[in-house]
Amino acid sequence: MSTTLTATPGSTALRPGAFGNAVGLTCRACGHQQELGPFYACLECFGPLEVSYDFPEITRARIEAGPKNIWRYQPLLPVPSDITASRNMEPGYTRLVEADNLARALGIRKLWVKDDSGNPTHSFKDRVVAQALSAARELGMTVFACPSTGNLANAVAAAGARAGIKTVVFIPHDLERPKVLTTAVYGGTLVAVKGNYDDVNKLASEIAGEEEGWAFVNVNVRPYYAEGSKTLGFEVAEQLGWRLPQQVVIPVASGSQLTKVDKSFGELTGLGLVEDSPYRIFGAQAAGCAPVASAFKDGYDVVRPVRPDTIAKSLAIGNPADGPYVLDTVRRTGGAVEDVTDEEVREGITLLARTEGIFAETAGGVTVATLKKLVEAGRLDPDAETVVFNTGDGLKTLDAVADRVGPTATIESSYADFTAANLI
Ligand SMILES: Cc1ncc(COP(=O)(O)O)c(C=O)c1O
Numbered sequence: 319m320s321t322t323l324t325a326t327p328g329s330t331a332l333r334p335g336a337f338g339n340a341v342g343l344t345c346r347a348c349g350h351q352q353e354l355g356p357f358y359a360c361l362e363c364f365g366p367l368e369v370s371y372d373f374p375e376i377t378r379a380r381i382e383a384g385p386k387n388i389w390r391y392q393p394l395l396p397v398p399s400d401i402t403a404s405r406n407m408e409p410g411y412t413r414l415v416e417a418d419n420l421a422r423a424l425g426i427r428k429l430w431v432k433d434d435s436g437n438p439t440h441s442f443k444d445r446v447v448a449q450a451l452s453a454a455r456e457l458g459m460t461v462f463a464c465p466s467t468g469n470l471a472n473a474v475a476a477a478g479a480r481a482g483i484k485t486v487v488f489i490p491h492d493l494e495r496p497k498v499l500t501t502a503v504y505g506g507t508l509v510a511v512k513g514n515y516d517d518v519n520k521l522a523s524e525i526a527g528e529e530e531g532w533a534f535v536n537v538n539v540r541p542y543y544a545e546g547s548k549t550l551g552f553e554v555a556e557q558l559g560w561r562l563p564q565q566v567v568i569p570v571a572s573g574s575q576l577t578k579v580d581k582s583f584g585e586l587t588g589l590g591l592v593e594d595s596p597y598r599i600f601g602a603q604a605a606g607c608a609p610v611a612s613a614f615k616d617g618y619d620v621v622r623p624v625r626p627d628t629i630a631k632s633l634a635i636g637n638p639a640d641g642p643y644v645l646d647t648v649r650r651t652g653g654a655v656e657d658v659t660d661e662e663v664r665e666g667i668t669l670l671a672r673t674e675g676i677f678a679e680t681a682g683g684v685t686v687a688t689l690k691k692l693v694e695a696g697r698l699d700p701d702a703e704t705v706v707f708n709t710g711d712g713l714k715t716l717d718a719v720a721d722r723v724g725p726t727a728t729i730e731s732s733y734a735d736f737t738a739a740n741l742i
Pocket residue numbers: 441442467468469470569570571572573574575576632633679681682709710
């Protein structure tokens with residue numbers, strides 16, 4: 319497939335198979351069906367749209383014979399069968415780490431860490447951006463853009479550079495410096511907006527409505543983008559030897575990832591690729607931005623927006639688009655949404671680092687700390703096999719631990735000084 323963008327922007331004249339086995343867009347609010355195209359809101363009720371499929375028979379063998387990245391799941395994604403021929407970041411197939419030390423520390427029988435810091439730009443966002451890039455190409459869009467809390471900015475800028483597509487990335491002006499630099503390094507346009515993420519997101523929606531041919535990955539191509547998070551669930555199941563875990567703990571910002579992991583488990587079961595077995599999904603938020611956890615605890619099915627104030631900036635979405643769907647999912651599966659303080663986030667980061675040698679960013683700290691809190695509160699079954707997600711890399715949020723870690727001692731370069739320091 320060529321990387322040039324040829325179709326008319328906004329045109330619905332798609333090439334055959336442009337979206338693989340996807341057959342349409344379904345409204346998540348009212349169920350109205352729409353054709354595939356550059357649409358993200360229901361024509362009937364403005365509800366969010368979701369990609370629906372007509373799957374052929376898909377075997378484990380076919381998937382196992384595929385590339386060691388997310389494209390092994392191409393038949394389950396809204397991308398063409400020649401997707402591997404396009405220039406993209408080839409994310410996915412990250413490690414599922416057997417976390418026996420962390421399990422022991424928390425009193426859990428069997429625990430795994432799905433370590434998505436191993437993606438090309440060191441977060442799970444490479445997965446969703448790869449779907450959005452394919453959709454943008456197939457829809458003939460010419461600008462690749464996003465509002466971002468940081469990791470998405472990295473992923474869009476890098477994918478655009480590799481694909482040779484113009485990128486425009488919008489971030490809150492007070493983002494962590496490493497995330498600004500690790501976006502700017504890829505070139506493209508980077509706009510720091512004086513406001514928080516929700517302000518940046520609002521601006522992006524306005525621009526998407528005005529400018530022709532702009533693919534805002536998480537706004538106007540969001541139905542396709544969101545499907546990328548299913549690959550986290552597919553990989554976990556495949557890496558466990560084609561079975562579902564009993565419990566999963568997932569960080570929540572917009573809530574998209576959590577709902578799509580649930581969708582992935584449903585699809586694997588529906589296709590007979592895994593046995594139908596019960597699972598519980600838990601969501602993790604920072605107390606300084608916990609609109610979904612609050613709604614869960616208060617028993618509401620709507621989410622009241624908040625103004626974020628937390629070190630977990632990647633999760634700092636005060637008005638989460640998928641919030642109500644997260645509530646549905648955790649309630650249906652018997653899970654929960656819990657939140658943790660910034661101090662617990664820091665402890666979560668060091669706990670994971672010191673038990674498993676995995677350095678998570680603040681989002682991972684939120685998730686590990688939430689796992690700990692859920693076990694201690696008896697909400698999470700310590701005897702059930704559990705997977706906890708680390709979705710980003712600690713090197714991007716070094717400030718979070720800067721005051722807590724450092725050299726054990728500083729000594730003169732003599733053996734006498736070394737022994738005097740009493741380090742062993
Ligand atoms: C590292 C990391 N983990 C998790 C999330 C949450 O993703 P979602 O918006 O799909 O809930 C984000 C979102 O920006 C993120 O950057």
